[in-house]
Amino acid sequence: MEYLFSLFPVILFLACLFLLDSFKLVSQKLLLLSLLWGIIAAGLSYFANSWLTNILNLHYTTLIRYIAPVTEEVLKALLIFALIRIRLIGFVIDAAIYGFAIGAGFALTENTFYIMQLGSDTELFVWIVRGFGTAIMHGGCTALFSIILIAGMQREKSVWTSSLAGMALALFIHSGFNHFAINPFLQTLLIILVLPTFFVIIFNQSNSMLQNWLEIEFSNEVEMLRMIRQGQFKATRAGEYLASIKKHYSPEMIVDMYWYISLYLELSIKAKRNIMLKESGFPVMPEVGIKEKLIELQQLRKQIGKVGEMSLRPLIRINHRDLWTMNQLK
Amino acid sequence: MEVKLSNLNDYTVVSIHGRVDTLTASDFESKILEVLEGGAKKLLLDCSDLAYISSSGLRVFLVAQKKMMASGGSLKLCCLQPEIKEIFDISGFSTIFSIFPDAESAAAQ
Numbered sequence: 001m002e003y004l005f006s007l008f009p010v011i012l013f014l015a016c017l018f019l020l021d022s023f024k025l026v027s028q029k030l031l032l033l034s035l036l037w038g039i040i041a042a043g044l045s046y047f048a049n050s051w052l053t054n055i056l057n058l059h060y061t062t063l064i065r066y067i068a069p070v071t072e073e074v075l076k077a078l079l080i081f082a083l084i085r086i087r088l089i090g091f092v093i094d095a096a097i098y099g100f101a102i103g104a105g106f107a108l109t110e111n112t113f114y115i116m117q118l119g120s121d122t123e124l125f126v127w128i129v130r131g132f133g134t135a136i137m138h139g140g141c142t143a144l145f146s147i148i149l150i151a152g153m154q155r156e157k158s159v160w161t162s163s164l165a166g167m168a169l170a171l172f173i174h175s176g177f178n179h180f181a182i183n184p185f186l187q188t189l190l191i192i193l194v195l196p197t198f199f200v201i202i203f204n205q206s207n208s209m210l211q212n213w214l215e216i217e218f219s220n221e222v223e224m225l226r227m228i229r230q231g232q233f234k235a236t237r238a239g240e241y242l243a244s245i246k247k248h249y250s251p252e253m254i255v256d257m258y259w260y261i262s263l264y265l266e267l268s269i270k271a272k273r274n275i276m277l278k279e280s281g282f283p284v285m286p287e288v289g290i291k292e293k294l295i296e297l298q299q300l301r302k303q304i305g306k307v308g309e310m311s312l313r314p315l316i317r318i319n320h321r322d323l324w325t326m327n328q329l330k
Numbered sequence: 331m332e333v334k335l336s337n338l339n340d341y342t343v344v345s346i347h348g349r350v351d352t353l354t355a356s357d358f359e360s361k362i363l364e365v366l367e368g369g370a371k372k373l374l375l376d377c378s379d380l381a382y383i384s385s386s387g388l389r390v391f392l393v394a395q396k397k398m399m400a401s402g403g404s405l406k407l408c409c410l411q412p413e414i415k416e417i418f419d420i421s422g423f424s425t426i427f428s429i430f431p432d433a434e435s436a437a438a439q
Contacts, residue, residue: 211386215352218385222417229420266420273421276385280392285422 002120005127006111010104010135013196017097020203023210024278025094034079034098038105038142041075045106046113048075069174073167076102076142081163084149090324092147092206096199099146103139111135125185133188137177140195141170147202153320213321218272225265233258238315245311253304257312260300264316267293271325290329297326333361339437341406342370347379350387359390366394371403374436378409388423395427404428408436 018026048071053063080099083089089098111130118126145166152162177187224238233239238261246254267290274284301309309318331354332347342365350358365373373394383391391407398405408430410418418424430436 212352214385218421222420225420226413226416229416269421272385273423276389276392277426280389280396282392282396282426285425287422 001124002115002122002127005124006115006131006135007108009131010107010139013136013139014097014100014104016196017100017199017203020200021093021097022207022279023091023093023275025091025275026097027088030083030088030098031101034101035105035108037079038076038102038107039109041072041078041102042106042109042113044075045072064178065175069171069178072106072138073141073145073170073174076106076138077145077163077167077170080142080146080149084146084153084320085159087320087324087327089146089150090321090327091210092150093203093210095146095150096143096202099143100139103137103142104135106142107135107138110138129184129188133184133191134177136191136195137174140191141174143199144173145170150320156319214272214275218269221265221269221272225262225269228262228265241314248311249308253308256300256303257308260297260304261312261316263293263297263300264318267297267326267329268322271329274328275325287329294326294329331358333358335365338374338433341372341374341437343374343376343433343437345376345379349382350380350390351382351384352386355384355386355390358387359393362390362394363397366397366401371401373398373403373405374433375405375407376409376433377407377411377414380411380414383414383417388421391423391427406430406436408433 018031045068049063049068052058052067052071056067058067079102080089080095083098084095089095111127111134114130115127145163148166148169149159149162152165153159177191180187182190224233224236227233227236227239234243242254242257242261249257270287270290277284304312331350334345334347336343336345344362344365346358348354375391375394395405397403406428409432410429415424415429418427418429428436430439
């Protein structure tokens, strides 16, 4: 019974979040990696907390209220930070699911450890609080950190500012939970009521933002590429703009910019098409030459340089989300 | 956006008039689903009067294709205006759908 109450709720919650991902943004491999990282983070936290308790001679209350939340939240967040930095997370939905999965892996390890330590004589109430309260709190805190970090990246805020803001909120909730200022049962009830509602609202908002993004960008990009392929690019506002900056760059650079725009549009359209296919339950079409084109795009981006890219911003503004979208083609 | 229904050989022909974009996609989807729920096994989307299609519209086409595949039916597209055909070609959707130049050749196969 203790296994059922302490381990099952967090897995069920994770499964529900996974099902809410209507655009199929989450990769199963990364989801498993996140769970695994949660397990590793729990192990590392155990050693870090034990070591800190010994060297700082900490009281148990100080440890669980102020020290453990820091070590645990930082360790859990490391993988999310890395995944976002290497652009394997692009949207709020996948960020939240991977974040929750890390917290779930952490909580599963922690609760299994407690079951082994305390045995089956412990009151059922303890396992209900650990399973529905502590475990969901662990998942929720890392998910919140992930949401705030990715939202910051999408708004082109500094990665450090967003990370600090996300971490501060995660620490506030974790530490607050560990204070047990209110009845643990009520606290658990609060977590059960608030977190699912919060996630449903966030997922709905994110889904509609994603749909709008696809709607606007896909149509604009198709239209611009159509004009380029028909040789009518000069007649478009984008073409006029490129002609207006011609005098500032060498002819070779202008040619590179033209091909950069063209190749970017082609790849971006294909990546967005793949998102639409996955959403509708179709397999993504394998395409010959995609890797070479992605390499070519990287090369052109380097050749154009930061200044050239800045000049192209009125036409193409590649942000974190766009780079993630491109990554989906690999 | 308007939708007209007719029959050609074994096919239920859905003629789409106007634009299928964010504003009209859900209306279009419910009309297509109504046709599918009515038991149509062979569906032909006549796009001769389709003036514009956005990603929301393409998504409805994909939903219809998926449902037809699941029920063992067949979905074909015909009479795409050159600009619309280009959208399908550029985005790679033309390899997913069976596209025919006219309704007769689509319904004949």
